[in-house]
Amino acid sequence: MQLAVAKKAEDGQGLIVRLVETKSGKGKTQAEVELFQPITKAVKTNLLEEHEADVSTQNGKMSVPVDPSGIETFRVVF
Numbered sequence: 001m002q003l004a005v006a007k008k009a010e011d012g013q014g015l016i017v018r019l020v021e022t023k024s025g026k027g028k029t030q031a032e033v034e035l036f037q038p039i040t041k042a043v044k045t046n047l048l049e050e051h052e053a054d055v056s057t058q059n060g061k062m063s064v065p066v067d068p069s070g071i072e073t074f075r076v077v078f
Contacts, residue, residue: 001019001020001021001022001023001029001031001066002019002020002022003017003018003019003033004018004019004020004071005017005018005073006018006035009049009075010049011049013075013077014041014075014076014077014078015035015075015076015077015078016045016049016073016074016075017033017035017073017074017076018071018072018073018074019031019033019064019066019071019072019073019074020070020071021066021067021068021069021070021071022069023068023069024068024069025068026068027068028065028066028067028068028070029065029066029068030063030064030065030066031063031064031065031066031072032061032062032063033061033062033063033064033074033076034060034061035076035078037060037078038059038060038061038078039057039060039061039062039076039077039078040057040060040077040078041057041076041077042054042055042056042057042062042064042074042075042076042077043055043074043075044064044072044073044074045073045074045075046073047073049073049075051075055074062074062076
């Protein structure tokens with residue numbers, strides 16, 4: 001799993017992070033993301049940074065499944 005992108009959101013609301021799963025094969029990888037500040041809100045987005053689904057956060061982290069060879073984009077708010 002690699003963090004491919006970390007940038008300010010185009011609308012200025014939060015940080016956009018893009019995760020890339022470099023392993024192929026079967027089964028999803030559960031990515032636990034902890035950043036430089038506790039995450040208070042996370043949202044799965046599409047490549048245009050449009051809301052797709054809320055993501056739960058716990059203890060300042062988000063935990064999300066990523067498909068093999070998958071790319072996922074999230075908006076996080078601190």
